[in-house]
Amino acid sequence: MKIAFTAKGTVWDSMMDPRFGRTMFIVLYDDESRTLTSFDNGVVENEAHGAGTATAQKIFELSPDVLITGNGPGSHAVQALKQMNMRIFAEAHDMTIKQAFEKYKKGELKEI
Amino acid sequence: MTNSPARIAIASGKGGTGKTTLATNLAAYIAEQEEVVLVDLDVEEPNSGLFFKGDLIHEESNFKMIPQWDEPKCTFCGLCQKVCNFHAVLQLGPTILVFPELCHSCYACSELCPTDALPMISKRTGKLSDFRINNLHFVESRLDVGEEQAVPTISKTKQYSNENYAHLRIEIYDCPPGTSCPVIEATKNADFVILITEPTPFGLHDLTLAIETMRTLKKPMGVVVNRYGIGNDAVIDYCQKENITILAKIPNSRRIAELYSSGKLIYQEIPEVKELLSNILDYCLKASKGDIE
Amino acid sequence: MKEIVIISGKGGTGKTSITASFAVLGGNNAVVADCDVDAADMHLLMQPDFDFSEDFYSGELATIDANNCIRCNKCAKVCRFGAISIRSMQYVIDPLSCEGCGYCARVCPTEAITNKNRLAGKWYISNIKTGSIMVHARLGIGADNSGKLVAKVKNEARDIAFEERKDIILVDGSPGVGCPVVSSLSGANFVVLVTEPSVSGLHDLKRVYELVKKFKIKAGCIINKSDVNPKKRDEIVGFLAEENIVHLADLPYDENFTSAMTQGQTIVEYDQNSIKTLLTSSWERIKQLVINQNHNR
Structure with a gap:
């Protein structure tokens, strides 16, 4: 299973980025290989418009099973993400990726 | 005067x-x-x-004018998504999504589409x-x-x-x-x-x-x-x-x-x-x- | 770290004026973010030193290289914004009309058109008189206030607050109900609504509160110039009760607001009487509400 996080850095102790569209990085955890890979989203961060849909496109390409983010994607991004077979959890802000992952495992995050 | x-x-x-x-x-x-x-x-x-x-x-x-996907005509070449500077057109696998609020009505996706699969239609704003x-x-x-x-x-x-x-x-x-x-x-x-x-x-x-x-x-x-x-x-x-x-x-x-x-x-x-x-x-x-x- | 947005x-x-007063009351523990980038005025009260400044780019702008242009007119034909015209035999782009869609560049047979990032303004980090730091910006003329500059200002303020271990981020929010105000609200812990008892004041308060509700952010309200129209003031109070918005204070119509401003001061520095007391107790109340919220989580 692959889990995607919106984050400000690329390691477990990096803070979550509460923003979806303008997130600095997308971090992907593969629980079979137990590896963390990251994708720089800086190009999208600089978009004037449509950051949400552009990031949704990236998520689509990474095709995770679960997405964990902070504020929750905006309505456009949600509409795009709903096309994918993926569960989305929000309200993981003010914490590290590791903490967000723990909260997700305990079922403490809000599913969208 | x-x-x-x-x-x-x-x-x-x-x-x-x-x-x-x-x-x-x-x-x-x-x-x-x-x-x-x-x-x-x-x-x-x-x-x-x-x-x-x-x-x-x-x-x-x-x-305003926005593109509308005409599925049977689409060959999924990906050009529409590529030419949209506003990320208002997305290709997600076998689906094209149009986001009307993001569209600036520039017509690029519609007119550059090789198979006319994105005709422009009017949408209330x-x-x-x-x-x-x-x-x-x-x-x-x-x-x-x-x-x-x-x-x-x-x-x-x-x-x-x-x-x-x-x-x-x-x-x-x-x-x-x-x-x-x-x-x-x-x-x-x-x-x-x-x-x-x-x-x-x-x-x-x-x-x-x-x-x-x-x-x-x-x-x-x-x-x-x-x-x-x-x-x-x-x-x-x-x-x-x-x-x-x-x-x-x-x-x-x-x-x-x-x-x-x-x-x-x-x-x-x-x-x-x-x-x-x-x-x-x-x-x-x-x-x-x-x-x- | 708590984010309080004033809209x-x-x-x-x-x-x-009220945000600036809170900045003074918050002292060096409050990082300030002026997200009202269209009419960024807060720096006039905060004595910023413009310690750091950087150009801000947003969106794209087409430019035509006259040397490679073969005057085929294809670009002008596809432009839906009337941004390409011929001036003294040369094809030129009107930057105020260009939307940055990039269509012209795609049809140009000689690659004479390129899209460049558009300079949309400047943003700054300043040390301010409260002993804290302010992030602020200025949007260029005719620039598109897409919310991106707002997001930038807020994000920088968050990073600074995090690094400097400050507890509070005070955000002077954007006006209206569009994209910029959405960016101002995103990620906030508490919203302070400032309104006045007038027909349009109440109308706009209701519209902007719709947005706050969508974000599920706890809100409080300050009614400024409350004695100008007691009937409207009561209507607003009724609305606050209905929506479960904390009624923080009624401020009387007071020209000291302006007198303070002309001295480059906030009202809590200038006035030593009722307004100062009211704003100080509002600020204490807000802090309490924000902290309690934390306990409930």
């Missing part, structure tokens, strides 16, 4: 300086003598209508209403919730007024605040721009930005100082230094604030304001015809 |  109306735009660098108060009072004052049209171009927050209760004489939807109160015509547009692009609606609203009220002598535009694209669109075909400000440091700062903007557009302009008496003389000094005419100083008064707060027209209660409006109007009309400067 | 929907309600 041309027959088209004199277009007077009322703008300000920041909100809350009395733009709508001036626009509604000026329009109502003119309407005592002749037919006039007031166009509310602050399409995100149209407020002028709160001051008038008139008969709705016409209503129509505002539209809001509503235009035209009211009449005796001699006063009042036109406003309101964006639907979620619509963010004010500029096409502003342009459309002006066009409606230009087409329907070309026979009048005066058109008044109540513009959105600020100095960004909506203001540019609202003022770009005005014959004269009135900038309204307050004699305070905030007022002065925002006025300098507004003046800079109008100079970029090469618009003839004048300044109305609202709530004159508070603050300091820095706005007056600045206008003199920059050689910008001060059209009127509307005195600071609690009575005016109270009338405004209840949605009442001010000049009807305070004769001094009526006289100021008359002066402002005379100057604007002369300046619009190019009789000044 | 008003309508301009001229005293939002910036």
